[in-house]
Amino acid sequence: MEKLFLCLFGFMLTQHCFMASLAMRITNSSTDESALLALKASLNLNPDHVLSINWSSSLSFCNWIGVTCGIHQRRVRVLNLSDMGLSGTIPPQLGNLSFLVELYLHNNSFHGHLPWDLLRLHRLKRLNLSYNGFSGEIPNGIGRLSMLQHLSFRNNNFSGSIPPSISNLSVLQTLDWNFNLITRSIPPEIGQLRRLKILRIAHNKLSGAIPPTISNISSLELLSLPGNSLSGMYLQTKDMLKKKKVKQMYGLL
Ligand SMILES: *[C@@H]1O[C@H](CO)[C@@H](O)[C@H](O)[C@H]1NC(C)=O
Ligand SMILES: *[C@@H]1O[C@H](CO)[C@@H](O)[C@H](O)[C@H]1NC(C)=O
Ligand SMILES: *[C@@H]1O[C@H](CO)[C@@H](O)[C@H](O)[C@H]1NC(C)=O
Ligand SMILES: *[C@@H]1O[C@H](CO)[C@@H](O)[C@H](O)[C@H]1NC(C)=O
Ligand SMILES: *[C@@H]1O[C@H](CO)[C@@H](O)[C@H](O)[C@H]1NC(C)=O
Ligand SMILES: *[C@@H]1O[C@H](CO)[C@@H](O)[C@H](O)[C@H]1NC(C)=O
Ligand SMILES: *[C@@H]1O[C@H](CO)[C@@H](O)[C@H](O)[C@H]1NC(C)=O
Ligand SMILES: *[C@@H]1O[C@H](CO)[C@@H](O)[C@H](O)[C@H]1NC(C)=O
Ligand SMILES: *[C@@H]1O[C@H](CO)[C@@H](O)[C@H](O)[C@H]1NC(C)=O
Secondary structure, three states: OHHHHHHHHOHHHHHHHHHHHHHHHOOOHHHHHHHHHHHHHOEOOOOOOHHHHHOOOOOOHHHOOOEEEOOOOOOEEEEEOOOOOOEEOOOHHHHHOOOOOEEEOOOOEEEEOOOHHHHHOOOOOEEEOOOOEEEEEOOHHHHHOOOOOEEEOOOOEEEOOOOHHHHHOOOOOEEEOOOOOOEEOOOHHHHHOOOOOEEEOOOOEEEEEOOHHHHHOOOOOEEEOOOOEEEOOHHHHHHHHHHOOOOEEEOOO
């Protein structure tokens, strides 16, 4: 930012400044490798675990198990470490995988908070962290992941409220936050998710009224809300949703 500011005033230095601010932002394949190694270091791995053996620098990281790189660039596009019996935390360096499109860590024993840096993964389309022990608040900046299509945090210990910035997730089709500790009311902004087909926020600690804006989601096919302390508008919402042809509804009786 400072450099950019200077650039606006330093005409003679324009090109130099441009190069300098670019260099600060640029990540490359060696950044990807160090991000993966930072993740490896934050796991409690047994020496005989497949990752301990396979993720070694004798092999290009694009050939590491669970890692898929792009065809033209040696940058990580998919990281799939699901069902691997992993325990540990997500290091902030994972946010340096700037070409990442799909991240699957489901069914492991990850714990701790999601680092803010993950919100830098602006190309992310699929994020599945379900069946882990993650805790802490769902980051308010989640709306920055504006390419997200499928998002599952199911079966964790996420707390805090549903951030209104989710309204920014304009291509989101699946939101599954079942079985967490999410509190407060459902923000009316949820009605702006116009591509949403599946909305599961059952078995949390939600309270307040179901916002009528939910019936604005014309693409909605499944809505699951039981196991909360939601109140009011049940029948009204149900009638509206029926008119919108929502096929499956749970927790609205
Ligand atoms: C990759 O980026 C790092 C840190 O920004 C830099 O030190 C390194 O020289 C770069 N490598 C290549 C091959 O560009
Ligand atoms: C690592 O896994 C990849 C993909 O499964 C495999 O091709 C490779 O042979 C493995 N390498 C080692 C050293 O285990
Ligand atoms: C992730 O990897 C596992 C094991 O290799 C595989 O069974 C699963 O289909 C993959 N998931 C996705 C979404 O690619
Ligand atoms: C979860 O991962 C474990 C390996 O850690 C595997 O044995 C189990 O089948 C997986 N569960 C599901 C539902 O895929
Ligand atoms: C990677 O990310 C961390 C934390 O977000 C940052 O401090 C570091 O400078 C980044 N490394 C590179 C090589 O870009
Ligand atoms: C959530 O936290 C409780 C209490 O610490 C614990 O018993 C439970 O196993 C945790 N759930 C998950 C999915 O990690
Ligand atoms: C919404 O997404 C855009 C990118 O599409 C991003 O620039 C902006 O910061 C996001 N806003 C919020 C509130 O997350
Ligand atoms: C996330 O992973 C679980 C398995 O742990 C699977 O049942 C679910 O369909 C996945 N959800 C998404 C949105 O990919
Ligand atoms: C969304 O829903 C609210 C409440 O039902 C309604 O007042 C509003 O007009 C709707 N907006 C659109 C764009 O349909």
